[in-house]
Amino acid sequence: MKINLLLRLGFSILLHKDTRFSKHYSFMFVVFSTLQVQSVCRQAKFSIKRLINSQLPRVTSQLIKEAMDTTLDQSHNVSIPVKELLQCMQNTGAKIEGSMYKRASLRYEIRALMLHIGQPSFFVTINPADIHSAIVLHFGGEKINLDEPLLSNWKTRSERAAFVANNPVAAARFFHFVVTTWLECVIGVRNVPENNEVGALGRVGAHYGTVETQGRGSLHLHILFWIIGAWTGDTLRKNLLGE
Numbered sequence: 001m002k003i004n005l006l007l008r009l010g011f012s013i014l015l016h017k018d019t020r021f022s023k024h025y026s027f028m029f030v031v032f033s034t035l036q037v038q039s040v041c042r043q044a045k046f047s048i049k050r051l052i053n054s055q056l057p058r059v060t061s062q063l064i065k066e067a068m069d070t071t072l073d074q075s076h077n078v079s080i081p082v083k084e085l086l087q088c089m090q091n092t093g094a095k096i097e098g099s100m101y102k103r104a105s106l107r108y109e110i111r112a113l114m115l116h117i118g119q120p121s122f123f124v125t126i127n128p129a130d131i132h133s134a135i136v137l138h139f140g141g142e143k144i145n146l147d148e149p150l151l152s153n154w155k156t157r158s159e160r161a162a163f164v165a166n167n168p169v170a171a172a173r174f175f176h177f178v179v180t181t182w183l184e185c186v187i188g189v190r191n192v193p194e195n196n197e198v199g200a201l202g203r204v205g206a207h208y209g210t211v212e213t214q215g216r217g218s219l220h221l222h223i224l225f226w227i228i229g230a231w232t233g234d235t236l237r238k239n240l241l242g243e
Contacts (some may be wrong), residue, residue: 010116019141022169031098039096051070110208112222120208121227127136127220128178131160135178140170175211175219183207187225202227 013021021027063082092102114120130136134154137144140163144154155163164171183189188199189207196204209223231239 001186014200019167023166028168030064035152038092038099040092051154072216106210113208113224117206117226119233120224122225124223124225125220126179127214127218127225128175130164130174130218133174133178136160136164136167136170139173139177140167164218165216171218179221201225202230204228 013027065083090101090104093099094105096102133142134146137160138146138154142163151237186200187204187207188197189204190196193204193206204225205224207223209221211219211221213219
């Protein structure tokens with residue numbers, strides 16, 4: 001997998017011991033915005049090469065306004081030039097993190113998984129409490145004994161909340177650590193699906209998760225699990241009804 005050089009540079013700076021960048025109010029947003037612009041330019045270049053001989057040259061300002069007022073679900077009710085413009089926007093936006101087209105592409109991937117391996121067995125939301133954990137203080141550079149967190153510089157609740165708000169990189173590292181540990185130790189998920197072990201939900205055949213932010217900016221995970229040998233929806237219904 002080819003890793004973007006700018007992305008690697010941004011991560012290395014954010015994880016550096018010098019916290020001036022990781023605590024800067026706008027640095028990470030500038031890096032993310034630059035990556036988005038780069039992605040848009042690359043995808044638009046490929047799309048325009050493919051659509052030079054299409055209906056796009058006939059698109060007018062009025063049609064563009066019509067496209068802006070049209071959602072993805074209403075695209076079948078518009079003219080052919082607008083439909084091609086929407087398709088071009090969708091193909092370009094599906095590669096851009098955080099866009100509505102990227103979210104739509106995630107839904108398509110979930111539907112493809114359901115067509116391939118059936119209905120998921122569990123839908124789980126995990127929301128690690130960062131302001132109540134000593135681990136986030138550790139990632140933020142605080143000198144704290146993780147074996148006895150309540151006895152060493154534990155801080156008050158308001159101080160911990162302010163610490164998390166001022167250390168978004170430490171909060172993100174805490175979230176990643178907790179989620180990966182939970183998946184591996186509790187659920188039994190490994191890097192190779194064939195090596196998955198029996199966990200709290202059974203043996204996982206496949207999983208698909210997305211990360212979102214709460215109102216205060218902390219992260220939480222929504223994840224679907226497909227369990228090997230689990231009942232299908234029809235089987236579960238028949239057993240519940242005693243058929």
